[in-house]
Amino acid sequence: MKWSINAGRLFGIKFRIHVTFFLLLLYVFFSDIKEGFGQAGLSVLFVCAIFACVIIHELSHSLVARRFGREPKSIMLLPIGGVATIDMMPTKPSQEIVISIVGPATNIVIAILLALVGGPSIAAAFNKSVNPTASQLFILNLIAANIVLAVFNLLPALPMDGGRVLRSILAMKFDYLRATIWAVAVGKVIAAFFVVYGFYSRNFLLALIGFFIFAGADSEKRQAIYLAMLAQRPPDLTIPPEYINLEQDDRITRQ
Numbered sequence: 617m618k619w620s621i622n623a624g625r626l627f628g629i630k631f632r633i634h635v636t637f638f639l640l641l642l643y644v645f646f647s648d649i650k651e652g653f654g655q656a657g658l659s660v661l662f663v664c665a666i667f668a669c670v671i672i673h674e675l676s677h678s679l680v681a682r683r684f685g686r687e688p689k690s691i692m693l694l695p696i697g698g699v700a701t702i703d704m705m706p707t708k709p710s711q712e713i714v715i716s717i718v719g720p721a722t723n724i725v726i727a728i729l730l731a732l733v734g735g736p737s738i739a740a741a742f743n744k745s746v747n748p749t750a751s752q753l754f755i756l757n758l759i760a761a762n763i764v765l766a767v768f769n770l771l772p773a774l775p776m777d778g779g780r781v782l783r784s785i786l787a788m789k790f791d792y793l794r795a796t797i798w799a800v801a802v803g804k805v806i807a808a809f810f811v812v813y814g815f816y817s818r819n820f821l822l823a824l825i826g827f828f829i830f831a832g833a834d835s836e837k838r839q840a841i842y843l844a845m846l847a848q849r850p851p852d853l854t855i856p857p858e859y860i861n862l863e864q865d866d867r868i869t870r871q
């Protein structure tokens with residue numbers, strides 16, 4: 617993808633960061649600078665912590681896909697989240713469900729681990745009715761962010777994880793292309809709702825996510841059509857003898 621920088625490899629998978637991600641960090645920093653340098657730095661650190669969870673989420677998809685024999689190509693970090701690109705060979709619906717669901721499940725596991733680490737001291741602070749410390753708030757917000765990430769990704773809107781699960785369930789009954797067309801239609805209805813409600817409630821991030829789901833759903837449909845065409849390709853592609861070879865300066869009609 618254009619405007620992205622190479623950030624090395626994670627478990628052998630190319631890891632790239634889109635330059636607009638750094639713009640997001642700058643935006644967060646300068647939005648909070650009026651509350652002091654320390655608070656602005658903490659906000660940037662919090663955004664980085666959320667995106668570290670997003671990377672672990674994408675990594676879980678990629679590594680489980682690799683276990684099923686599909687090659688993870690890259691992980692890209694964007695301001696609206698992460699994208700794991702895996703080769704487009706369709707797997708069995710049951711395997712696709714596991715690959716899709718492991719991402720949100722990873723966020724739930726992270727939330728549980730954070731709750732185990734920070735929970736007792738946060739609960740003690742609440743019991744004593746004292747204000748939680750900055751680090752306790754940090755952990756509490758990160759737990760909430762991971763739960764939101766899990767729930768949001770499970771919405772049945774292709775190309776999000778929930779949409780992939782929906783497509784796989786449909787693919788158990790219909791062919792892959794038909795299952796994709798139905799899942800894309802559901803995804804577009806949800807995306808349209810995000811766009812309309814996002815503009816209505818002035819939540820422009822939600823509207824932007826709606827646009828991305830819309831575009832992503834279209835690209836999933838194109839990919840499914842392409843795969844269906846590949847599947848229909850005749851198995852023997854040797855050139856029949858009645859075909860003639862054309863020379864470079866031949867005209868279209870040849871006597």
Ligand SMILES: [Zn+2]
Pocket residue numbers: 673674677716719720769777
């Ligand atoms: Zn995911």
